[in-house]
Amino acid sequence: MQVSTLIPWYLVKFLANKHKIVFLSIYATYMLICNGANKNATLYNLVYFLFAPTLIYRHNYPRTKKINWRAVISYFLQFIGTIFCMFATIRRFVANNYASSGIEPFNAKTLLSSLLVTGCLGMSLMFLGWYGLLQCWLNGWAEMLRFADRMFYDEWWTSSQFSKYFRKWNLVVSDWLHTYLYQPINDVRIC
Incomplete structure (x- = not known):
């Protein structure tokens, strides 16, 4: 009986998480279109973005002159x-x-x-x-x-607060969260 009551709750939780992911994906795509980030996007840009160590799409990334x-x-x-x-x-x-x-x-x-x-x-x-x-x-x-x-992390070992540690230890994900989650929510917020 306990399992049968938990299944609907897990289903609701799963659907809520799926809804959040779909909403965030649609919103991120919308922001890319509004900002003009997809103008003249090529297959090369997409493939480079898929392998580049970043989660934020740009047409041009800073590049070094040669490969070591x-x-x-x-x-x-x-x-x-x-x-x-x-x-x-x-x-x-x-x-x-x-x-x-x-x-x-x-x-x-x-x-x-x-x-x-x-x-x-x-x-x-x-x-x-x-x-x-x-x-x-x-x-x-x-x-x-x-x-x-190459700024993938900051000096997280010197953090005295958990919030600072969480922002510093993984800048790739932290920048993604700021760009596609925190900033859009802040822009939509009504004063």
């Missing part, structure tokens, strides 16, 4: 290295520490040990994921595509 292939190879090797480190970390800590879960009796010492290991594991995986994606992957693609704007 050593940097490209270095960034992608570092990315592969971070994936390997993440895999090794998960395999070492999760496989060894949780292999006996459900078999041995559970007590407070085991709980505390599991919480400490899981906390350290989560933090290290977060840092590895951040470094792999926002430093190695995006800089590798930026170098390969001669994309000059």
